Amino acid sequence: MNSSLIKKYNTSGPRYTSYPTAVQFEEVNEDEIKSLHQYLKERNENPQPISLYFHIPFCFSLCWYCGCTKVITKDQNRGDHYLNYLEKEINQVAEMLHPNSDVIQIHFGGGTPTFLSPKQLERLGKLIHAKFNITDRTEFSVEIDPRRCNQNHVQTLASIGCNRASLGVQDTNEDVQKAIHRIQPFEQTQQTTEWLRNADINSINFDLIYGLPLQSTDTFQQTMDDVLSLQPDRLAVYSYAHIPSMMPVQKLLNESDMPTTDEKLSMLQLSISHLTNNGYRFIGMDHFSREGAELTQAMDNGTLQRNFQGYSTLAGADLYAFGMSGISTVGNYYWQNPKELTQYYKQLDNGIPPVAKILSLNRDDQLRKSIIMEIMCRMDINIRSIEDEWGIQFDNYFSQAIRRLRPLAEDGLIRFSQNSLRITETGRLFLRNIAMCFDRYMTRKKKQTFSKTV
Structure with missing residues (x-):
C-alpha cells in the first residue's frame, strides 16, 4: 500500500450501491x-427472479456514529403498528407480481430488525411466505444487534427461513464503545454467534468500523482478533464517515x-494485511470474504454483484424494498419510499403507493451503470464486449x-490495453475513484455530499 496514493485519492465520492446514485432521484x-x-405490470407479465428488502427503522437507543434512517423508541408496540403498514405495502406489490416469480433473496435491514419481538418477526415471516414464492434456495439474511437479540429471536428467524446473519460489532474496546454510545x-456477540450456529444459520458476517473516537491500531487489531x-x-x-x-x-x-x-x-493498512494473512480475500472497497466462501467464489467466477445492501452473490433480480426509506430497483427504474x-x-392510508422519489434510467445511465458495476465487482x-453490446x-x-483515468493509469491503479481496462491490485483500494471517472453526474453543479473514498 502506498500512503501518498491514498492521501492523493482520498476525496469525497459515492459508494456506488447504485448508478445513478440516490442523490439523482427526483420528487x-x-x-x-x-x-x-x-x-x-408489463414487466411482470412473465416470471422474474425477485429480491425483497424490508426496512425495520426502530432502535432502542442511539449510536452516535450512525448514519442510517432510524426511529429511536423503547415502545415495542410500535412494531405491530409498523407491520400493519408493511402488510398493506406487501399486498400492493404482491398483486402486481407474476404468480410464478420466485424470491431468490430476502434481507431485513434497519434500524434494528431484532427490535421486533420474536412474535412480531414470526408475523412478518408468515406474511412473506403467504404472499411470495419462497424456495429452499432463497438466501435470507437479517441484520442483528447482539445487544437486542435473545435465543428466541434466533429460533424464530430460523423458523421463518433465515440462513444468513450480519452482526453489528463496530469495535470491541470498552472505551471506544463508551465514546460512540454503544456498549x-x-x-x-459471542453468545449470539453461538445461538445462530446452533440454529444452522452458519453464514455470518461482522460489521466493523475504523476511524472512531479513541481507536488506535492496537485496539483495532484486538477487535479484529476478537x-x-x-x-x-x-x-x-x-471507514467511519464523519x-x-x-x-x-x-x-x-x-x-x-478521533x-x-x-x-x-494505519488502521486501514492493518485491516487489509491482518485479514488477508488470516485467510480472507479483500473483495474490494471494505469487504473481506473467507477463502472458499460463496462471496469469494462469486468474485472468482465473475458473478459478484453490488446493490443497496452491498456485495451479493445473486445477479439479475428485481429488488422490491418495503418500509420507510426503502429503495427499489426494477428494470429501468429506481424509486424510494418516504x-x-x-x-x-x-x-398507504390513502391507498397511494408509498413512493417519494423516482428515477427512470435513460440509455446512457444504463450503459454507465453496467461499466461501473463491472468496476466494482x-x-x-x-x-470490445461493451462496444458490441x-x-x-x-x-x-x-x-x-x-482523460480523467490517465492520472490513475500513471499511478498504477489501472492498466489500459486495446481490448480492456484492468484494475490492478493497488487499484482495488480505489474502486470508487475509478468508477467516478465514468459518472457523468459528478461533473454537474448539483450539490452533493459524500463520504471519503478510502
Missing part, C-alpha cells in the same frame, strides 16, 4: 407513479478523540472518462 408526482406501476461486551476467533464467513470493515452537517447526531462525538488521517490510514414514518403511513472492463466506439463515447 415524484402522481403521473410518474402511474407510469411506474404500468411498467411493473456491547464481546460476550454478547471477531476472527468466531470465524465469520465475511467481514465488512467500514459528516455532521448531514448526520447531526455525529456532533455528539468528541472530534478531538484518529488522525495517518492513524486512520424517509418520514408519518408520510409513509399517510400514503469484476475489476475489469472488456471494451451497446453499439458504441468506446474511445469516442468515453473520451472524457479516459
Whole structure:
C-alpha cells in the first residue's frame, strides 16, 4: 500500500450501491407513479427472479456514529403498528407480481430488525411466505444487534427461513464503545454467534468500523482478533464517515478523540494485511470474504454483484424494498419510499403507493451503470464486449472518462490495453475513484455530499 496514493485519492465520492446514485432521484408526482406501476405490470407479465428488502427503522437507543434512517423508541408496540403498514405495502406489490416469480433473496435491514419481538418477526415471516414464492434456495439474511437479540429471536428467524446473519460489532474496546454510545461486551456477540450456529444459520458476517473516537491500531487489531476467533464467513470493515452537517447526531462525538488521517490510514493498512494473512480475500472497497466462501467464489467466477445492501452473490433480480426509506430497483427504474414514518403511513392510508422519489434510467445511465458495476465487482472492463453490446466506439463515447483515468493509469491503479481496462491490485483500494471517472453526474453543479473514498 502506498500512503501518498491514498492521501492523493482520498476525496469525497459515492459508494456506488447504485448508478445513478440516490442523490439523482427526483420528487415524484402522481403521473410518474402511474407510469411506474404500468411498467411493473408489463414487466411482470412473465416470471422474474425477485429480491425483497424490508426496512425495520426502530432502535432502542442511539449510536452516535450512525448514519442510517432510524426511529429511536423503547415502545415495542410500535412494531405491530409498523407491520400493519408493511402488510398493506406487501399486498400492493404482491398483486402486481407474476404468480410464478420466485424470491431468490430476502434481507431485513434497519434500524434494528431484532427490535421486533420474536412474535412480531414470526408475523412478518408468515406474511412473506403467504404472499411470495419462497424456495429452499432463497438466501435470507437479517441484520442483528447482539445487544437486542435473545435465543428466541434466533429460533424464530430460523423458523421463518433465515440462513444468513450480519452482526453489528463496530469495535470491541470498552472505551471506544463508551465514546460512540454503544456498549456491547464481546460476550454478547459471542453468545449470539453461538445461538445462530446452533440454529444452522452458519453464514455470518461482522460489521466493523475504523476511524472512531479513541481507536488506535492496537485496539483495532484486538477487535479484529476478537471477531476472527468466531470465524465469520465475511467481514465488512467500514471507514467511519464523519459528516455532521448531514448526520447531526455525529456532533455528539468528541472530534478531538478521533484518529488522525495517518492513524486512520494505519488502521486501514492493518485491516487489509491482518485479514488477508488470516485467510480472507479483500473483495474490494471494505469487504473481506473467507477463502472458499460463496462471496469469494462469486468474485472468482465473475458473478459478484453490488446493490443497496452491498456485495451479493445473486445477479439479475428485481429488488422490491418495503418500509420507510426503502429503495427499489426494477428494470429501468429506481424509486424510494418516504424517509418520514408519518408520510409513509399517510400514503398507504390513502391507498397511494408509498413512493417519494423516482428515477427512470435513460440509455446512457444504463450503459454507465453496467461499466461501473463491472468496476466494482469484476475489476475489469472488456471494451470490445461493451462496444458490441451497446453499439458504441468506446474511445469516442468515453473520451472524457479516459482523460480523467490517465492520472490513475500513471499511478498504477489501472492498466489500459486495446481490448480492456484492468484494475490492478493497488487499484482495488480505489474502486470508487475509478468508477467516478465514468459518472457523468459528478461533473454537474448539483450539490452533493459524500463520504471519503478510502
